[in-house]
Amino acid sequence: xxxxxxxxxxxxxxKGGLGSFLWGIAIGxxxxxxFAPASGExxxxxxxxxxxxLWTAAGEKASELQGLVAHGFDDAKERVExxxxxxxxxxxxxxxxxxxxxxxxxxxxxxxxxxxxxARGRARRPEPEPEAPEA
Numbered sequence: 637x638x639x640x641x642x643x644x645x646x647x648x649x650x651k652g653g654l655g656s657f658l659w660g661i662a663i664g665x666x667x668x669x670x671f672a673p674a675s676g677e678x679x680x681x682x683x684x685x686x687x688x689x690l691w692t693a694a695g696e697k698a699s700e701l702q703g704l705v706a707h708g709f710d711d712a713k714e715r716v717e718x719x720x721x722x723x724x725x726x727x728x729x730x731x732x733x734x735x736x737x738x739x740x741x742x743x744x745x746x747x748x749x750x751x752x753x754x755a756r757g758r759a760r761r762p763e764p765e766p767e768a769p770e771a
Contacts, residue, residue, distance in 0.1 A: 672679060
């Protein structure tokens with residue numbers, strides 16, 4: 637059988653704050669000095685060397701990244717130029733097809749107009765009546 641606990645519950649909250657942080661820094665620095673494998677001068681020299689290596693590596697990576705970005709830009713620019721040239725050629729082809737169609741339509745209309753004029757001219761002229769034989 638379960639028993640229900642009745643009553644108050646006490647919660648204790650402690651705030652860490654800045655003081656705890658500073659104590660942690662002080663203790664960590666003290667332990668680092670106790671367990672440091674090298675003297676201060678050697679440690680500073682090692683830090684400088686590592687810093688120089690990191691600086692060199694960062695410069696190399698920056699150059700590499702710059703090359704990649706430049707290469708990517710050039711590739712994208714080339715693709716865009718190809719698409720633009722393809723579209724220009726398509727427009728040229730379309731314009732040429734339109735011109736050709738317009739010329740064909742014009743030639744057809746001129747032919748029909750000439751035929752209509754000829755037919756109209758024939759309709760206006762009375763056809764000569766056949767001469768009757770004289771008796």
